[in-house]
Amino acid sequence: MYTQALNASQSDELTGEDAAKISRFEARVAAEERIEANDWMPAAYRKTLTRQISQHAHSEIVGMLPEGNWLTRAPTLRRKAALLAKVQDECGHGLYLYAAAETLGTSREELVDQMLSGKAKYSSIFNYPTLTWADIGTIGWLVDGAAIMNQIPLCRCSYGPYARAMIRVCKEESFHQRQGYEIMVTLSRGTPEQKAMAQGALDRWWWPCLMMFGPPDQQSQHGDQSTRWKIKRFSNDDLRQKFIDATVPQARYLDLKIPDDNLRWNEATGHWDYGDIDWQEFNNVLAGNGPCNRDRLAARRKAHDEGAWVREAALAYAEKQKRKTTAAA
């Protein structure tokens, strides 16, 4: 998902921590109590959450870029306003999530630096280009849709500040999803060119969207502890299946073809069977070799570097004001 790179190895051990504290913590989590910022928590729990929440925040911020690419070309004023409001929402999600991550003791500046240096990851999905207006519809429909699938269970995450952030974020994401789907409805009922545009976007975004849920369960080294800590409630494959089951009828309603010849209704399981995901592509994108990785990071670095003098000016001014008030006191 937005934090799919977490499925990398993790070597934190619960060593050197008070066993009694740990068991009290685990009992609280098991009893569905919310852990708050000032509560005692194992170092590994803090570290996992800091990574997960900050990766989520980075994804919201980098996610502004592919959609921002169409802000100046939105085809009507209503679409233009809606897209600008959506991208602004994503920025708000980023800020909100950085604030939640900061409650765990790492500053936003430090977290952002980790992203800009390429050390911290963000969702692989934002390393794909938005080539036509239909991509904006598809992102809302599928990317925000996949995000919701993942984030609804996070509203019950054991860490209070993250859970509360997710409740607010989910409301806006479902609005984005409806808005994106509505663009797709309009295009799929439009001219032949518009319909082709919609199909082309679905063809390009379908598989990368399935990858958003992270590697298959057998390969995910990360699930167990996160599940026990009630950070993760469903496995990657479960969420992916849920997403596919929800999306297939929506694509049919649009009269668009999902680009998977192995997509078949399975009477026995009550789910849609689907074809093999190209995990090689996924790993490539995570490794920095997706079509837009370099462009996305370059854009964020440019904004950061070119904005340095503005941030310095704001600091310098604030300090001057502080000196004036102390001098006057």
Next chain:
Amino acid sequence: MATAICIQNSALFMYVLGRADDALILGHRLSEWCGHAPMMEEDMALANMGLDLIGQARELYTYAAEVEGAGNDEDKFAYLRDVQHYRNVLLVERPNGDFAQTMMRQFFYSAFADCYWRAMMSSTDPTLAAIAAKSEKESAYHLRHSSEWIIRLGDGTDESHRRAQSALNDLWPFTGELFQANPEDDALFAGRIAVDPRGLLQPWTENVTAILRSARLTLPQSQWMQKGGRSGQHSEHLGHLLSELQSLQRTYPNATW
């Protein structure tokens, strides 16, 4: 949609269209920042101001269409007019430049819009009065936000001062046009449908110079003012802006989006 529309002349229609164009073009410029601002809080603020302005533009275009009565709508005005049919002031089509340029442009425009919309709240035209009531609140926030930045930049570091001063020097010649009245507007002023912008120059100047003084910035010597936008004589920049803004409507005529 047709491939291009021509515009009918009527004083009220042309007047409303010009105000809508100001708001759209500035809102579009602000939207160009989204995702690229110096800090995330500014990504939010610039988008927020852009949204307000695009919202104002939509209401004004919709009213212009009603006044015109020729079956046009907000999108036809925005997407199917060529450069020479746009009536916005040159100030709003200035490129974003650096953050100081963007904020100076916003400051000059918002300082005008703030007193303009406040005065327009007593327009005898109920639609314009209603649009003014909403726009006045938005402009007051835009003015506060941009004024604070002008002071911070002007009185921040040497670099920010230098950039703010050069933004002031570059953009000052584009402020005069905000106060320009067209002869056709006289009837609108007489009927108190619209306010004569010439009457806003003095309060604007007082407000603006006070902020610039707090920012330790100095007004340029030259008082030469550029004009042309209100009569359709634009800079080279507007054509590029419109070619981007209008690209889908122009490439796929008669499609619904």
